[in-house]
Amino acid sequence: MTATSHAIEALELTKEFPGVIAVDHLSFAVREGEIFGLVGPDGAGKTTTLRMLAGVLTPDSATATVAGFDIGTDPEGVKHQISYMSQRFGLYEDLTVAENVRFYADLFGVRRAERERRAAQLLQAAGMSEFGSRLAGNLSGGMKQKLGLVCALIHTPRVLLLDEPTNGVDPVSRRDFWRILYALLGEGVSILISTSYLDEAERCHRVALLHQGRLLFCDTPAQLKKTLPGTVVAVASPDPRRLREALSGVEGISSLTLVGDGVRLVVDDGARRIPELRARLASANVPFDSIEQVPPTIEDLFVEAVRESSGRGE
Amino acid sequence: MTSDAPAVMVKDLVKRFGDFVAVDHVSLEARRGEIFGFLGPNGAGKSTTIRMLCGLLRPTSGQAMVAGLDVALKPEAVRQKIGYMSQKFSLYNDLRVMENIRFFAGMYSVPDSVLPERIDWVLEMAGLKGRESALTGTLATGWKQRLALGCAVLHRPPILFLDEPTSGVDPISRRQFWELIHQMAGEGVTVFVTTHYMDEAEYCHRLVLIDRGRIVASGSPLELKQQAMKGELLLVECEPVGTALELLQTAPEVLDAAIFGSALHLVVPQARSAIAGLRGYLAERGITVARIEPIRPTLEDVFVSLTSNKLEERSTP
Numbered sequence: 349m350t351a352t353s354h355a356i357e358a359l360e361l362t363k364e365f366p367g368v369i370a371v372d373h374l375s376f377a378v379r380e381g382e383i384f385g386l387v388g389p390d391g392a393g394k395t396t397t398l399r400m401l402a403g404v405l406t407p408d409s410a411t412a413t414v415a416g417f418d419i420g421t422d423p424e425g426v427k428h429q430i431s432y433m434s435q436r437f438g439l440y441e442d443l444t445v446a447e448n449v450r451f452y453a454d455l456f457g458v459r460r461a462e463r464e465r466r467a468a469q470l471l472q473a474a475g476m477s478e479f480g481s482r483l484a485g486n487l488s489g490g491m492k493q494k495l496g497l498v499c500a501l502i503h504t505p506r507v508l509l510l511d512e513p514t515n516g517v518d519p520v521s522r523r524d525f526w527r528i529l530y531a532l533l534g535e536g537v538s539i540l541i542s543t544s545y546l547d548e549a550e551r552c553h554r555v556a557l558l559h560q561g562r563l564l565f566c567d568t569p570a571q572l573k574k575t576l577p578g579t580v581v582a583v584a585s586p587d588p589r590r591l592r593e594a595l596s597g598v599e600g601i602s603s604l605t606l607v608g609d610g611v612r613l614v615v616d617d618g619a620r621r622i623p624e625l626r627a628r629l630a631s632a633n634v635p636f637d638s639i640e641q642v643p644p645t646i647e648d649l650f651v652e653a654v655r656e657s658s659g660r661g662e
Numbered sequence: 663m664t665s666d667a668p669a670v671m672v673k674d675l676v677k678r679f680g681d682f683v684a685v686d687h688v689s690l691e692a693r694r695g696e697i698f699g700f701l702g703p704n705g706a707g708k709s710t711t712i713r714m715l716c717g718l719l720r721p722t723s724g725q726a727m728v729a730g731l732d733v734a735l736k737p738e739a740v741r742q743k744i745g746y747m748s749q750k751f752s753l754y755n756d757l758r759v760m761e762n763i764r765f766f767a768g769m770y771s772v773p774d775s776v777l778p779e780r781i782d783w784v785l786e787m788a789g790l791k792g793r794e795s796a797l798t799g800t801l802a803t804g805w806k807q808r809l810a811l812g813c814a815v816l817h818r819p820p821i822l823f824l825d826e827p828t829s830g831v832d833p834i835s836r837r838q839f840w841e842l843i844h845q846m847a848g849e850g851v852t853v854f855v856t857t858h859y860m861d862e863a864e865y866c867h868r869l870v871l872i873d874r875g876r877i878v879a880s881g882s883p884l885e886l887k888q889q890a891m892k893g894e895l896l897l898v899e900c901e902p903v904g905t906a907l908e909l910l911q912t913a914p915e916v917l918d919a920a921i922f923g924s925a926l927h928l929v930v931p932q933a934r935s936a937i938a939g940l941r942g943y944l945a946e947r948g949i950t951v952a953r954i955e956p957i958r959p960t961l962e963d964v965f966v967s968l969t970s971n972k973l974e975e976r977s978t979p
Binding site for chain 1: 697699702703704705802803826829830831832833834835837840841844848858859860861863864865866867868869882883884885903904907908920921922923924960962965966969
């Protein structure tokens, strides 16, 4: 490994498919020992990026290193250092949980003594110790994803690449999943994970927010939220639609979203606007239960960033 | 049916598969124009309930009335009263936009007399005027999803079922989509949403959380966040966070611990009174605590506190 302390370094990574630039000059670096999130909606370029880093897809131009190996000149070297869990990770549905784990242990050349210890430990962390003899095909969606992770981790990679592993997984299993990932950091594994759940960004050390193949932001979730211009205000009301009508066109509001029990607003200056909004609603005689500043979400940030960049483009 | 009658009325609904009780005496009502969210872990009984409400599966016992029709007695009639859309499987990607619309119009038996007007409405709503002959698979997700919604309501059903309708969709398209849904609800359509996606749950007027076939909580998103959580939530920023997580799993008073980057969320019986004890507990074990303070639970915190992983698996057939 070179002198850098980066597990992954991508410089101007680009991939064009007919009619679409899937990944557009994407640069980012994953530090050793961190969980780094590639976060964005479908079509943002997450899968294409991971496939290039895993050495299974050749980039059009760029240099990227994974665990110190160049993906362009030494894709085979890369493959020995990583574990890559694609969206359609190959579990054998007609094999049991234990048989699947054994199969992957053979594939990765894990020694027998080592594999038993590690399999037991991983299955326990996944809450699956009792399911060793169940057919993989009979597991729930969340369990299948966790088994995929167990198989991908039966050897200890330097870098773990995970493509939307929590897609369709309920919040309870998702928490198990993240617990396993954090436990891996203690073994010196660096993790690059993609997700289309923007709220999952909160669980990563640092994230790259992607949109249409391009990088919007790259930072820690806490720092990202500080960059949102303005304040998010939640107004709870039994009649959100009327509330919105009363607030439409009010000065200082840059976005207004109807939610189930009220509206969410982004305003330029919370301290100034909240009393104004309160007065406005009182004079319009619109009932509301509460009005208060709330922490911004990654989604708020994403929406503002995309609006801004599309505004610039036109 | 009068406009005050509930659009969906479920009483003591039960579905058994052999020994396994997938849905266990579920009762609920959704009003006309209500956006009703149905949440629960994988295997909790959500899809089984929805399939019964759509007239696709016969209840073992209990009653479900949809748009005034008993689903056990009139399953075909029920299917004419509902629309169904899922983000993942709704459209044929290798058909053109217009072909998809015509296909769904045929499936829902939309009369020829109103068809041109309905087609026009879908194209307008989805923003696809002028792109009628585009291959559906080539559309960006936001458009595809609005087209799927349009196809699901071509027959103007009073009740619409949505299954994770905006999963993976970019946030701007997602907001536009929910704008449409709120508009339809305003016009009296009752919307039933099933999802794992807490962002989607926030758009619902009322939520029901189901676990192992039973309803474990219900209320507006705000009510659930304020009242339904078992215990209170603490944010802990500390170093090293991984070690702290392990230690806290077995610490006194800690009901649950989850990791969020460099911080932990702890569930404790009482947040204020637990802080001093936890500070001491972590300090004694060599953890440096930078911040520890009560925070409000998110819907996800509530969801996790009311359901249990192990139990989920036991209930999966």
